Amino acid sequence: MPKESILVVDDDKEIADLVEIHLISDGYKVFKANSAKEGLEIFQHEDLQLLIIDIMMPEMDGLEMCEIVRQTSNVPIIMLSAKSTELDKIVGLGNGADDYVVKPFSPLELMARVKSQLRRFTTFNTTTNAKKNEIVVTNLRIDLENHNVFAYDKEVKLTPIEFKMLTLLASNPGKVFSTDEIFEQVWNEKIYEANNTVMVHIRRLREKVELNPRNAQLIKTVWGVGYKIEK
């Protein structure tokens, strides 16, 4: 699953590249622009979750761009600037920006602030809209917060291990997990000698989740490889 999309606007290509590298290594999709105008072009055509904008740019500066974006969107904006004077910060934040980082900045701090802003944005968007912290795959629904599991619209009561195992499989529908992988993910331990512990739990899961456990439709066996939940 692709994570959030982020737009980086800076006329200094080196800095834009530096930021891009860190964002990508954190799993984000990155758009780059070398001017405010180019940045606005991208903003209007892409579905962005966060903007990182340099203040000092020729032609249109970052503050103006911020204002224009704010006319139509509440997307989080982090401003970059070489000036560390207090006035700049206030202008930046008062202008509709959500955070402010001074150059030269540490990439790790910037990443932390990116994460923080995204958390805010997505948190609010999930509370106001429908609940998003649930997993739905074909005839299976897992409510993570309420710890409820529904299979074929019937609630089933799972043990902690079963819940964790099913969540693992359902979080990556289509992906095949070997018994070793499942063990390591669920028990958080390396596996040393082979045993059929995981298989027994798969059996118990099927007993609770499948219509006909002898002919499993949700949790499928991939011979010689492992188990999966069909996408």
Added chain:
Amino acid sequence: MPKESILVVDDDKEIADLVEIHLISDGYKVFKANSAKEGLEIFQHEDLQLLIIDIMMPEMDGLEMCEIVRQTSNVPIIMLSAKSTELDKIVGLGNGADDYVVKPFSPLELMARVKSQLRRFTTFNTTTNAKKNEIVVTNLRIDLENHNVFAYDKEVKLTPIEFKMLTLLASNPGKVFSTDEIFEQVWNEKIYEANNTVMVHIRRLREKVELNPRNAQLIKTVWGVGYKIEK
């Protein structure tokens, strides 16, 4: 119309006073606390729009307080700290805080960040934010103002701890709380060693609230996880 309410938590009274002066001059309503525990007490009784919390405090520190608040609320939190190391920032932001200001800070910058956080919060919360003084879930009704509790239309007399515990569960119907979470929320203290104090209180609550305490319908057990009140 009174503006937003803000809670300032700092064991250093001089700093709390300084911040208060600036907040008041900007038109905010201010609550002050000198410890995390006191701050949590206020948080649970007042309708706050923003929290400013010092990290370094005796007994419970600001990060722990932040965690406890985040279990039930998305209110913006700005952390204060004397340490300006990068690690601190990341820990602070990763912990659920929304912004971070290093001491000694300039009051004007803090005010700018307050304004920025409030803008975000109120923008997203334009829909509904009325404070309820009554909680109703299935066969349970809690009158917060008069401290009355009705279960199956019969009034029950609860002790302070029982009342707080039931309110916590009923305020988040469906959400599962671990015994540790319940302890932290009700006692406003970090838990150090496991004991069954919470369980005993659950038992006593069930005795008063359930039709058949041996077969609890309101307060349900989620094995290996915690307790919840069904939505």
Added chain:
DNA sequence: AAAATCCTTACGAAATGTTTACAAATAATA
């Protein structure tokens, strides 16, 4: 058919939750 892999069952041990009882702490009352 043989080999490899997976399924099923059952049972005891371990983990977790419940209940009860009692003493300490707190609040209410005389």
Added chain:
DNA sequence: TATTATTTGTAAACATTTCGTAAGGATTTT
């Protein structure tokens, strides 16, 4: 203040659920 009642925390006994193991059966692959 002394006395009583209520609330709260702790510990131990009890009950239930969950978990891991092993062994034999079933199915698929070679």
